[in-house]
Amino acid sequence: MIRCLVATACAMSIAASARAQTTADGVDAFLRGDYPRAAEIFTPLVSPLRPPDHVAEFFLAAMYENGLGVPVDPSRACALYSRASVDSTGLFGSQAAPLMQALSQTLGPARFSECVSLSTVGFDHGLEKTTFQLGPGHRVVWDLTGATVSYDGREKHTDTALARTGSIFLPLQHVQLMAGPDRLRRRDFVEAFMWRPTTDVRTWSLEWRLFEVVLDDVVPAGGGALTTAFGSRPPSALPFDLHDVVRLRVNDTGDVECEAAGLTGTRTTVIESPAAREARRTRELARAEAEKHVPWDRLLDTARRPTLAYMEADSCGSLLVYGWTGDRSEAIAIRADENLLQLSTDVRTFDLAAPQGRLEATLHVYERPQRQWWFCTDVLPPPGAVTEATWRAVRGTISIELPQPTLATIHIRGAEFVSDSGARVQQIRPITLTATLGPTVLK
Numbered sequence: 001m002i003r004c005l006v007a008t009a010c011a012m013s014i015a016a017s018a019r020a021q022t023t024a025d026g027v028d029a030f031l032r033g034d035y036p037r038a039a040e041i042f043t044p045l046v047s048p049l050r051p052p053d054h055v056a057e058f059f060l061a062a063m064y065e066n067g068l069g070v071p072v073d074p075s076r077a078c079a080l081y082s083r084a085s086v087d088s089t090g091l092f093g094s095q096a097a098p099l100m101q102a103l104s105q106t107l108g109p110a111r112f113s114e115c116v117s118l119s120t121v122g123f124d125h126g127l128e129k130t131t132f133q134l135g136p137g138h139r140v141v142w143d144l145t146g147a148t149v150s151y152d153g154r155e156k157h158t159d160t161a162l163a164r165t166g167s168i169f170l171p172l173q174h175v176q177l178m179a180g181p182d183r184l185r186r187r188d189f190v191e192a193f194m195w196r197p198t199t200d201v202r203t204w205s206l207e208w209r210l211f212e213v214v215l216d217d218v219v220p221a222g223g224g225a226l227t228t229a230f231g232s233r234p235p236s237a238l239p240f241d242l243h244d245v246v247r248l249r250v251n252d253t254g255d256v257e258c259e260a261a262g263l264t265g266t267r268t269t270v271i272e273s274p275a276a277r278e279a280r281r282t283r284e285l286a287r288a289e290a291e292k293h294v295p296w297d298r299l300l301d302t303a304r305r306p307t308l309a310y311m312e313a314d315s316c317g318s319l320l321v322y323g324w325t326g327d328r329s330e331a332i333a334i335r336a337d338e339n340l341l342q343l344s345t346d347v348r349t350f351d352l353a354a355p356q357g358r359l360e361a362t363l364h365v366y367e368r369p370q371r372q373w374w375f376c377t378d379v380l381p382p383p384g385a386v387t388e389a390t391w392r393a394v395r396g397t398i399s400i401e402l403p404q405p406t407l408a409t410i411h412i413r414g415a416e417f418v419s420d421s422g423a424r425v426q427q428i429r430p431i432t433l434t435a436t437l438g439p440t441v442l443k
Contacts, residue, residue: 023055030059035069046080048122048165049197057084058092065103076123078103078115113145117163127162127169127194134176134188140213142172142190151216158218160211166197168234170242179273181254187274188213189221189248189256195234204234208246210258214274221271224262272436276407280436287312294328294369302389305425306330306363306417313433316376321408323433328369332431333362334410336400347401352393352415361398363391363417391417396427409434 026041038059045056061080064073081100087093104112121144129143141148146159162169173191178184192209206229210222226245229235247259251270259268272280310323310332324331337358350359367387374381396415402408412431418424 023053026056026059030063035063037069039063039069043123046083046122047124048120052083052086054084054087054090054092054096057081058096061096061099065099074103074107075111075114075118078107078112079118079123082115082119110145114143117144120165121163121167122165125163125167125169128171130172132172132174132188132190134174134213135186140188140190140218147190147211147213147218149213149216149218154216156216160192160209160218160220162192162194162209164196168195170194170238173242175248177248177250177256179250179254179256183250183254187256190218191242191246191248193226193242195229202230202232204229204231206234206238208260208262210246210248210271212271212274214277219277222258222260222269224260224264226260226262228263276436283312290326291328294326296369296371298327298329298369300329300367302365302367302387303421303423304365305423306365306391308332308363308425308427308429308431310431310433313435314373315408315435315437320375321410321433321435322373322375323431323435324370324373328371329366331364331366331370331373331375332433333364333375334398334412334433335360335362347399349397349399352396352398352412359398361393361412361415361417365389365391389419389421391419391423391425394418407434408437 022041022045026038026045029035029038029041042056042060042063044050045053046060057080060070061077061084062068063070064080065077066072078100081096081103084096085093085100088097100115104115107115125144127142127144129141131139131141133139137153138151139149141150142160144163146157146162148155148157170193173193175189175191177187177189179187190211190213192211194207194209195204196207197204206226208223208226209220212219212221245261249257249259251257255273256271257268258271259266307325307330309325310330311326313321313323315321319337320333320335322331322333352359352361365388370386372381374386393412393415394417397413398415399411399413400408401410410431410433412427415427415431416424417427
């Protein structure tokens with residue numbers, strides 16, 4: 001391998017002189033046997049923040065594979081061969097691909113995963129392998145490839161999707177809180193802070209990601225952009241304490257909430273509990289099963305009277321709750337002004353006939369079953385996708401209860417709805433909607 005590489009370098013030296021001087025200097029240093037100098041030259045040239053230099057990538061890969069001027073590191077060698085192989089028509093691309101393949105066979109799945117991550121992020125990522133002991137027989141090991149949880153004698157690896165081009169990580173943080181009404185339910189969170197380069201390379205965004213470790217699962221629980229910095233590299237020290245910017249705590253009701261001061265202002269968000277998360281997953285599976293039996297091609301008359309019988313409900317944050325019939329041909333939407341609700345846990349009752357303008361209930365009667373609800377987006381549906389008749393509540397009462405910050409229960413009683421054509425329908429049975437609010441933003 002080394003003899004072949006030297007021969008290739010000799011053939012390359014004349015062509016390299018026409019390239020950037022530093023690349024040619026690296027090749028010349030390699031030919032002289034000055035491997036430390038060659039590594040010093042090639043290393044900055046393989047940064048993921050620079051335009052690709054497949055010559056430098058190939059030579060430095062061979063040096064890491066054989067311990068020439070650098071420690072033997074098959075994972076780094078594999079990563080650099082991977083990047084060099086992108087140039088499949090170049091001088092070294094065709095050689096890099098089989099070399100990477102050969103290394104992948106000796107590395108095994110775990111280290112090959114590290115190779116793939118390094119080829120994307122680069123070597124100067126700063127994410128040290130970190131172990132957090134969560135409890136007896138329960139720990140999580142975090143590295144560039146993701147998180148591996150050991151729990152109850154078994155292991156499970158989760159790709160946390162943190163490996164992005166040019167990222168530079170700060171030390172990971174483990175936060176353990178005792179939550180629940182009795183404060184006896186342990187909840188474990190891991191915070192990742194990293195600088196991400198933007199498109200102009202000289203601007204960096206400090207981003208934060210929050211994960212919760214639940215048994216052997218690693219669940220995304222929040223995140224956002226905190227601040228920006230300018231320069232060829234992000235600052236080595238922050239002008240503030242991260243715990244002054246992102247705070248995890250248990251509120252008065254026993255729920256975990258996170259206060260984060262980001263680029264869009266300070267927001268306090270209640271983090272869904274493991275029990276609520278599991279209940280949501282169960283509902284989603286049940287909905288998916290029910291949708292298999294919906295007659296999607298059925299055509300209906302939009303002038304028909306609404307049934308006022310809703311089987312499921314969902315929400316858009318804390319401002320809109322909507323429910324729908326089992327055949328997905330009718331829906332009800334409850335829109336409320338955030339200041340009107342004030343997100344209180346007390347039951348609040350409103351008169352639908354009062355001209356307050358900050359609370360409304362509307363019915364939507366469709367021509368055909370709806371595969372997608374358009375309540376939570378400003379994007380207009382495709383032409384012809386939605387044909388409907390709309391009914392508005394003009395009488396009755398609506399009670400809104402928040403037994404938990406992430407759960408809303410709505411009761412509508414004695415309501416009368418009027419259609420766009422003037423037809424009227426009166427509610428006979430109470431309408432009850434229960435929906436998970438998702439990340440609830442508190443003021």
